[in-house]
Amino acid sequence: MPLVSSTPLLEAARAQGYGIGAFNVHTLEMLQAVVEAAEETQSPLILQSTVGTVKHLGADYIAAAAQTAAARAHVPIALHLDHCTDFDTIIQCIRAGYTSVMIDASMHSFEENVIQTRRVVDIARAAGVNVEAELGKVGGVEDDIVVAEHEALMADPDECVRFVELTGVPTLAPAIGTAHGIYKGEPNIDFGRIERIAGKVPLPLVLHGGSGIPEEQVKRCISLGMAKMNIATEIRIIFSNAIKKVFAEHPSENDPRKYMIPAKQAVKEAAMDKMRMVGSIGKAKEWK
Ligand SMILES: [Zn+2]
Numbered sequence: 001m002p003l004v005s006s007t008p009l010l011e012a013a014r015a016q017g018y019g020i021g022a023f024n025v026h027t028l029e030m031l032q033a034v035v036e037a038a039e040e041t042q043s044p045l046i047l048q049s050t051v052g053t054v055k056h057l058g059a060d061y062i063a064a065a066a067q068t069a070a071a072r073a074h075v076p077i078a079l080h081l082d083h084c085t086d087f088d089t090i091i092q093c094i095r096a097g098y099t100s101v102m103i104d105a106s107m108h109s110f111e112e113n114v115i116q117t118r119r120v121v122d123i124a125r126a127a128g129v130n131v132e133a134e135l136g137k138v139g140g141v142e143d144d145i146v147v148a149e150h151e152a153l154m155a156d157p158d159e160c161v162r163f164v165e166l167t168g169v170p171t172l173a174p175a176i177g178t179a180h181g182i183y184k185g186e187p188n189i190d191f192g193r194i195e196r197i198a199g200k201v202p203l204p205l206v207l208h209g210g211s212g213i214p215e216e217q218v219k220r221c222i223s224l225g226m227a228k229m230n231i232a233t234e235i236r237i238i239f240s241n242a243i244k245k246v247f248a249e250h251p252s253e254n255d256p257r258k259y260m261i262p263a264k265q266a267v268k269e270a271a272m273d274k275m276r277m278v279g280s281i282g283k284a285k286e287w288k
Contacts, residue, residue, distance in 0.1 A: 021271065024053070033239075100129060104134050135175065171204050177190045182212050211231055238266045242263035
C-alpha cells in the first residue's frame with residue numbers, strides 16, 4: 001500500500017491503548033530493518049528522519065525509499081519528519097512525500113509556538129499530512145537542538161488544552177520528563193502529568209526520548225495515553241556497534257553487503273523488541 005498519514009494509525013492506537021514505534025533511520029539498511037521488524041510482528045510503523053538526515057541524504061531519496069518499502073509491505077507505514085524548526089524544510093518534505101511532520105517551535109514563547117504550529121497545520125491538513133507539535137521542552141540533544149537538563153520544561157496540562165484549541169494540531173508531544181540521548185540512570189518521568197494531560201487532551205500523545213526507558217515505564221506511559229514512542233539513539237548505537245564488532249573481528253572486511261548484515265539484523269531485533277514493548281504486535285491486521 002502507499003505511505004499513509006500517521007493520524008489514523010495514532011488515533012487507533014490511543015483509542016485502543018497501545019503505542020506505535022517511530023524509528024529514526026539514517027541508512028537504507030536501517031530503514032529496511034525496521035520495516036522487516038514491522039512486517040514480522042504485523043505492527044503499524046512510523047519511519048522517521050531528522051532534519052540532519054534530510055540534509056545528509058535528501059528528502060526525495062528518503063521518501064522514495066520509504067514509498068518503495070510501503071508499496072512492498074503488508075503493514076501500514078507512515079513517514080515522519082522529526083523535530084523541524086524550519087518551515088521551508090517542512091514544505092520540502094511534504095512535497096517529497098512525507099505523510100507526517102513535526103514543527104518544533106517549543107523553544108519560542110507559547111504565542112509564537114501557536115503561530116508557527118497553526119501555519120504548518122493549515123498547510124499539512126490540505127495535503128492530508130499529520131502534524132506533531134511540542135509543548136514544554138524535551139531535554140538532551142537531537143541533531144542541532146540542545147536543551148540542558150535544567151532548561152527542560154514540563155508541559156502544563158491547561159496550556160496543552162489551549163494549544164490544541166488554538167492550533168488544531170492532531171498530535172501533541174508534551175514534555176513530561178524524558179530526554180533525548182541515553183539516560184544516565186533512570187528517566188524522571190512525571191506520570192501524574194501525563195495522566196492530567198491525557199485526561200484533558202483526547203489526542204494521541206507522543207513520547208520523545210524513548211531510547212533506554214525501562215519497559216515498565218514505557219508500558220505505563222502508553223496505558224496513560226502516549227500513542228507514539230520515538231526511538232533514535234538506541235538503534236543508531238546498536239547499528240554502529242554491530243559494524244564495529246565486524247571490523248574488530250575481521251579488520252580486512254571491505255564489503256558493505258557483508259558488514260551491514262549483522263547491523264541490520266541487530267536493528268531489526270531491537271525494533272521488534274520495542275514493538276512488543278509498546279503493544280503494537282498484530283495491530284496492523286485491522287488496516288488491511
Ligand atoms: Zn524528540
